[in-house]
Amino acid sequence: MSRHSLETKIGAVTLRNPVLLASGPAGYGLEYEGLLDLERIGGVVTKTISFEPREGNPGTRLHETGGGLLNSIGLENVGAEVFFSEKMPALVDAGIKPVVSLAAEDWEDYRMLLDATAGTVGVDIIELNLSCPNVERGGMAVGTNPELLAKYVRHAKDTLPGMTVLAKLTPNVGDIAALALAAEEAGADGITAINTVVGMDIDLAARRPVFKRIRAGLSGPAVMPIALDAVWRISRTVDIPVVGVGGITSIADAMKFFMAGAAAIQVGTAVFYDPALPERIVETLEETGIPGPLGDCSRMKGAG
Ligand SMILES: Cc1cc2nc3c(=O)[nH]c(=O)nc-3n(C[C@H](O)[C@H](O)[C@H](O)COP(=O)(O)O)c2cc1C
Numbered sequence: 001m002s003r004h005s006l007e008t009k010i011g012a013v014t015l016r017n018p019v020l021l022a023s024g025p026a027g028y029g030l031e032y033e034g035l036l037d038l039e040r041i042g043g044v045v046t047k048t049i050s051f052e053p054r055e056g057n058p059g060t061r062l063h064e065t066g067g068g069l070l071n072s073i074g075l076e077n078v079g080a081e082v083f084f085s086e087k088m089p090a091l092v093d094a095g096i097k098p099v100v101s102l103a104a105e106d107w108e109d110y111r112m113l114l115d116a117t118a119g120t121v122g123v124d125i126i127e128l129n130l131s132c133p134n135v136e137r138g139g140m141a142v143g144t145n146p147e148l149l150a151k152y153v154r155h156a157k158d159t160l161p162g163m164t165v166l167a168k169l170t171p172n173v174g175d176i177a178a179l180a181l182a183a184e185e186a187g188a189d190g191i192t193a194i195n196t197v198v199g200m201d202i203d204l205a206a207r208r209p210v211f212k213r214i215r216a217g218l219s220g221p222a223v224m225p226i227a228l229d230a231v232w233r234i235s236r237t238v239d240i241p242v243v244g245v246g247g248i249t250s251i252a253d254a255m256k257f258f259m260a261g262a263a264a265i266q267v268g269t270a271v272f273y274d275p276a277l278p279e280r281i282v283e284t285l286e287e288t289g290i291p292g293p294l295g296d297c298s299r300m301k302g303a304g
Pocket of ligand 1: 022023024048069071075129194196218223245246248266267268
């Protein structure tokens with residue numbers, strides 16, 4: 001039986017297939033070498049970097065909940081200099097496609113980060129993490145405000161000519177599709193949806209919140225219906241590709257994202273306990289082809 005070609009175009013970049021590792025759980029990518037064949041998947045969205053290195057949040061950082069995982073990492077990362085001189089070249093040398101994830105604490109930080117990116121050979125696709133709920137300054141405000149979001153996207157497009165820019169959105173807003181539209185109008189080449197959903201938990205015995213910062217980001221199966229709905233609505237609002245992420249733990253889940261309108265998908269939390277899942281999704285898609293999106297389903301609107 002012939003294998004289906006899975007090449008996927010996003011902006012100016014052609015990925016070998018539409019299955020990526022989501023930013024965060026897999027670190028800078030090579031931490032997962034040996035656990036799955038990283039050359040088989042479409043690429044690795046690297047852990048978000050800021051211009052300066054960050055130590056991240058104190059206290060508990062990961063906490064399991066019913067059907068999900070809460071995290072409060074606080075964007076611990078090695079910073080732009082180490083990332084671009086060590087982490088990224090190592091990925092490229094290993095034949096792995098990096099999608100470079102960037103976040104900024106403020107405008108000045110963002111400008112410096114983009115300038116550092118501009119001077120780096122081998123980066124042709126970035127994902128702007130405009131949605132991290134753990135950093136008190138910058139990220140959250142950018143991702144929830146359409147004007148600010150557009151300003152950040154436009155600056156990336158102006159500073160990095162020819163760069164494919166994905167805008168990663170937070171679900172912690174009233175209308176995620178409106179933010180996707182703002183990103184598209186500002187020149188984004190694609191939308192990644194979703195980042196984690198804000199949540200909290202309480203340590204009963206200690207009578208205090210589990211996390212020092214109280215609120216954390218929920219991921220894993222619990223958020224999948226939220227992510228699927230976001231992809232569904234965004235893909236009906238914008239004309240640029242949508243990259244679906246949130247709660248994918250099986251091949252069937254991945255198929256649903258394509259049917260909802262995703263052009264590509266990312267696997268995050270699931271790689272903590274099932275690192276080979278992305279590779280199995282690729283194998284299945286090679287056998288079956290990528291499922292087409294559903295029709296408009298307008299007659300089902302009244303359901304529920
Ligand atoms: C431990 C952990 C760290 C994460 N770090 C980042 C990050 O640095 N940048 C980012 O854009 N998203 C980060 N995320 C969010 C994921 O990329 C993804 O959007 C979210 O977890 C939903 O997908 P999932 O349910 O498959 O994990 C992180 C998620 C987890 C669980």
